[in-house]
Amino acid sequence: MPATSDNFFATPGGLLQLGLETAFFSLQGTDAHIFSGRSTISERRELEPRWRIATFIGGLCCELHRALTHLIVTTAAGEEWPAFLGGLLAWLEQRGTDRYFVRWRAQAHETRGVGLFALPHIVPAPVLQMLGSGNAVIVPHLMASIAGIPQHREHNVLDELVRRSLALVIDRNLLASADRYGKPQYGSHLERYLVDAFRRLTAGHSAWTPNRDKSRLWLGPEGLFLIWPGAAEDVLKLLENDQLAGIPKSPHTLLDICASSRWGNPWANRCVRRR
Known part of the structure; x- marks a missing residue:
């Protein structure tokens, strides 16, 4: 697969x-x-x-x-592989088929x-x-x-x-x-690293304590806001220390990845606010 x-x-x-x-x-x-x-x-x-x-x-x-x-795997007849019941190979052999089709x-x-x-x-x-x-x-x-x-x-x-x-x-x-x-599609595999970086920073970085002087995080009636690009600089520094390949170097690129991720468009509004 x-x-x-x-x-x-x-x-x-x-x-x-x-x-x-x-x-x-x-x-x-x-x-x-x-x-x-x-x-x-x-x-x-x-x-x-x-x-x-x-x-x-x-x-x-x-x-x-x-x-x-x-993904969803089916036979040519449309029968769907019950993935939680057993392996794909054994299931195909039981049905006497050597072909399968993948839907996402x-x-x-x-x-x-x-x-x-x-x-x-x-x-x-x-x-x-x-x-x-x-x-x-x-x-x-x-x-x-x-x-x-x-x-x-x-x-x-x-x-x-x-x-x-x-x-x-x-x-x-x-x-x-x-x-x-052609052109590669960067960014989709980086979400896990960005989420992990946000979690690590909020858990252990003094500048990420919400609503404190010079904090990167501000929680208000309208939602949770990140101070950009300062927050991005902290994230990029943390990921650089992790020695991860393919991490973007620009806060603008990082914002684009957040805005286009499964988190959705709210990031586009909540990451760019400055204080």
């Missing part, structure tokens, strides 16, 4: 290719990180290989939710947590048991990464590597697609 209808990795098999490339770069990134830095040498010897396997799985399954939330759900929302439902179809239970044996950290960090659950109070190195690799892989694919098919 493709990953998107007309954007990145839109060709047949694109979803698998996206997962494999992200998994590869995520695994490659583990060479420069020590996950169990506070553990003893003998404990690290046991845990580090598991962290590497978990990071590979995190990259492989980072966009798994798309198969369940973004209109305005599908990114619900990454759904990917956890399909995880057992890809990762056998003994593998998860091996990853969680003797520790209570690896599997929770893996699950949080796949589900897109932020862990602001606990540094999730695994998710950091997957996020960085995913941004790199998508950016590379968009540039390659531009060479083959």
Whole structure:
């Protein structure tokens, strides 16, 4: 199945290719990180290989939710694949068909947590048991990464590597697609990073406490307003520190992405207000 209808990795098999490339770069990134830095040498010897396997799985399954939330698969007769009941291949074999058709759900929302439902179809239970044996950290960090659950109070190195690799892989694919098919469609895959940046700033940045002197956030009867471009500069600085590929450098570009996202046009009015 493709990953998107007309954007990145839109060709047949694109979803698998996206997962494999992200998994590869995520695994490659583990060479420069020590996950169990506070553990003893003998404990690290046991845990580090598991962290590497978990990071590979995190990259492989980072966009798994798309198969369940973004597209509808049918046979030539119009029978729809019940995605929550089992895998596509077994379902097609039961019906004796070797062809299927993909339709895309209109305005599908990114619900990454759904990917956890399909995880057992890809990762056998003994593998998860091996990853969680003797520790209570690896599997929770893996699950949080796949589900897109932020862990602001606990540094999730695994998710950091997957996020960085995913941004790199998508950016590379968009540039390659531009060479083959014309102008790439930037921005749609950046929403998750922008939302996460807004959450992190409101949770831990003093300048993002609402209605304080020189605050980036102001809450009033008409709604919540961001002071622009100051808020954009904070967001871009945060994402730059994350070393994510493809992040725009201009506050104006960032505003365009927000205004054209699924959040809708209210951003166009609420981001540009200055004080």
